[in-house]
Amino acid sequence: MNTSLNATLPGQPHIAYSGDQLLIEGVSLSELAREHGTPLFVYSKAAMLSDLAAYQRGFAGRQAQICYAMKANSSLAILQVFADAGCGFDIVSGGELARVLAAGGDPAKVIFSGVGKTRHEMKQALQVGIGCFNVESEAELDVLSEVALSLGKQAPVSLRVNPNVDPKTHPYISTGLKGNKFGIAHEDALRAYRHAASLPGLKVVGIDCHIGSQITDSTPYLDAMDRVLDLVAEVEAAGIPIHHIDFGGGLGINYNGDKPPEADALWAQLLAKLDARGYGQRQLMIEPGRSLVGNAGVCLTEVLYLKPGEQKNFCIVDAAMNDLPRPAMYQAFHQIVPVTPRPGDGVVYDVVGPVCESGDWIGRDRQMRVAAGDVLAVLSAGAYCMSMASNYNTRGRAAEILVDGTKAHLIRQRESAFDTFALEQLV
Numbered sequence: 001m002n003t004s005l006n007a008t009l010p011g012q013p014h015i016a017y018s019g020d021q022l023l024i025e026g027v028s029l030s031e032l033a034r035e036h037g038t039p040l041f042v043y044s045k046a047a048m049l050s051d052l053a054a055y056q057r058g059f060a061g062r063q064a065q066i067c068y069a070m071k072a073n074s075s076l077a078i079l080q081v082f083a084d085a086g087c088g089f090d091i092v093s094g095g096e097l098a099r100v101l102a103a104g105g106d107p108a109k110v111i112f113s114g115v116g117k118t119r120h121e122m123k124q125a126l127q128v129g130i131g132c133f134n135v136e137s138e139a140e141l142d143v144l145s146e147v148a149l150s151l152g153k154q155a156p157v158s159l160r161v162n163p164n165v166d167p168k169t170h171p172y173i174s175t176g177l178k179g180n181k182f183g184i185a186h187e188d189a190l191r192a193y194r195h196a197a198s199l200p201g202l203k204v205v206g207i208d209c210h211i212g213s214q215i216t217d218s219t220p221y222l223d224a225m226d227r228v229l230d231l232v233a234e235v236e237a238a239g240i241p242i243h244h245i246d247f248g249g250g251l252g253i254n255y256n257g258d259k260p261p262e263a264d265a266l267w268a269q270l271l272a273k274l275d276a277r278g279y280g281q282r283q284l285m286i287e288p289g290r291s292l293v294g295n296a297g298v299c300l301t302e303v304l305y306l307k308p309g310e311q312k313n314f315c316i317v318d319a320a321m322n323d324l325p326r327p328a329m330y331q332a333f334h335q336i337v338p339v340t341p342r343p344g345d346g347v348v349y350d351v352v353g354p355v356c357e358s359g360d361w362i363g364r365d366r367q368m369r370v371a372a373g374d375v376l377a378v379l380s381a382g383a384y385c386m387s388m389a390s391n392y393n394t395r396g397r398a399a400e401i402l403v404d405g406t407k408a409h410l411i412r413q414r415e416s417a418f419d420t421f422a423l424e425q426l427v
């Protein structure tokens with residue numbers, strides 16, 4: 001492993017070696033591991049705010065609302081950071097709505113996405129007055145209208161249209177193609193808008209799309225925007241005004257030399273297209289998740305055992321697929337670096353966790369110089385890690401720390417074994 005000292009890591013401006021210590025902002029990661037144990041998630045507040053600032057710069061002078069897609073990382077203190085910075089939230093469940101409220105978020109800035117909203121979730125969202133329901137099917141329109149009328153309300157709706165563009169990302173995180181379960185097909189959209197406009201419990205306010213995740217190229221966004229604007233023109237020509245246009249999330253981050261466009265550069269291109277087509281002064285919305293938190297977080301894990309083998313050497317660590325599900329789910333790559341590097345070239349290892357599954361791996365074929373007891377940092381672990389963590393193998397979920405300058409705040413206690421079965425009972 002190549003660890004040059006006194007160097008920031010690629011794509012990780014808030015994480016850097018200083019001497020033989022890896023720091024996140026002004027805090028030593030090995031000290032955090034000593035004090036709080038491992039596995040431990042550590043986030044940089046400055047990294048989140050600087051990633052948000054790139055979008056804010058991109059939208060300077062425009063009417064735009066950034067709704068953080070909180071499924072990327074829904075820990076309360078993370079939501080608090082974004083709420084304080086003026087963000088709204090893109091939610092996908094009633095549970096996420098409860099989290100927004102608990103974190104002090106403004107319900108009027110909440111948009112509710114997802115293909116399977118229940119009546120109960122719709123009711124909950126209508127009662128607190130969320131900003132918009134992003135509806136994904138015609139059947140959902142009927143149910144939402146009915147639920148709204150039963151409360152004597154009108155539900156603000158946007159239709160999630162499926163622009164049928166290929167975001168060229170992993171099939172499990174591509175969502176805007178015809179074969180996906182998401183959204184309303186382009187050719188059905190006008191009919192769905194007419195249907196929505198005819199229902200007494202609904203008020204049409206917008207249009208939205210979300211084509212996938214970890215997108216590293218601006219072309220799919222530009223293509224999707226053309227498709228969405230074509231529909232805006234068609235729907236408005238049919239006498240249904242569209243107040244806001246929501247372009248979803250999906251911008252990728254640098255996991256392994258990936259080179260996604262910066263948010264402000266991407267939006268300079270997209271806004272040029274909006275201006276050219278005469279929609280530049282519309283109310284815009286976006287729903288970024290990963291690009292606001294992914295590179296702001298690391299997961300610290302301790303090396304338990306080194307297990308040399310004929311074909312593979314294994315580095316067995318105390319974090320596992322229940323803490324870091326992305327490699328097992330999507331064959332995803334996370335950089336893994338020592339928090340206190342040792343000199344020398346090292347050995348090639350598969351980094352694996354203790355869970356009883358061959359799919360429980362964190363990194364494959366990594367050259368590292370490590371010994372039992374060393375602490376490793378799994379990078380780019382701010383998004384879709386803790387929020388996807390489980391208790392598989394009755395492993396309590398990790399603790400979480402939010403670093404702000406030289407201060408480290410414990411934002412989630414480590415779950416005990418007792419916590420994992422506290423709601424169960426014997427017969």
Ligand SMILES: *Cc1c(COP(=O)(O)O)cnc(C)c1O
Pocket residue numbers: 069071072090113114210212213214248249250251287288289290291
């Ligand atoms: C997951 C999701 C997002 C966020 O995606 P990222 O790739 O994390 O930016 C935005 N909108 C919707 C509807 C989503 O499902």
